[in-house]
Amino acid sequence: MDINAEQCRAARALLGWSQDQLAASSKVAKATIANFESGKRTPYERTLADLRGSLEAAGVVFIPENGGGAGVRLAKPRGGA
Structure with missing residues (x-):
C-alpha cells in the first residue's frame, strides 16, 4: 500500500516530527x-x-482506504496496559 501526502503529514503530526x-x-x-x-x-x-x-518503525500504523478514507494511527504499546 502506498501512502498519500495527507497520511504522511498526519503521521508526522502524531509523532510530533x-x-x-x-x-x-x-x-x-x-x-x-x-x-x-x-x-x-x-x-x-x-x-x-x-x-x-521510517514512520512505521516509529509506531505509526497506516490504515488503507476502507470506505471511510485512508488514515493513520499510533500502534498500541507492546506488553503494556
Missing part, C-alpha cells in the same frame, strides 16, 4: 518530503517505501 526529523530518519531529502506533502510531486515507489518504513 518535523520534515527535518522525517528526512533524517528515512534518509529522504527534506525537499522531496516538502514537495510530496504539498502535492507538487509524487515520489518514486522506493522513496514512498522509505518514508512509510
Whole structure:
C-alpha cells in the first residue's frame, strides 16, 4: 500500500516530527518530503517505501482506504496496559 501526502503529514503530526526529523530518519531529502506533502510531486515507489518504513518503525500504523478514507494511527504499546 502506498501512502498519500495527507497520511504522511498526519503521521508526522502524531509523532510530533518535523520534515527535518522525517528526512533524517528515512534518509529522504527534506525537499522531496516538502514537495510530496504539498502535492507538487509524487515520489518514486522506493522513496514512498522509505518514508512509510521510517514512520512505521516509529509506531505509526497506516490504515488503507476502507470506505471511510485512508488514515493513520499510533500502534498500541507492546506488553503494556
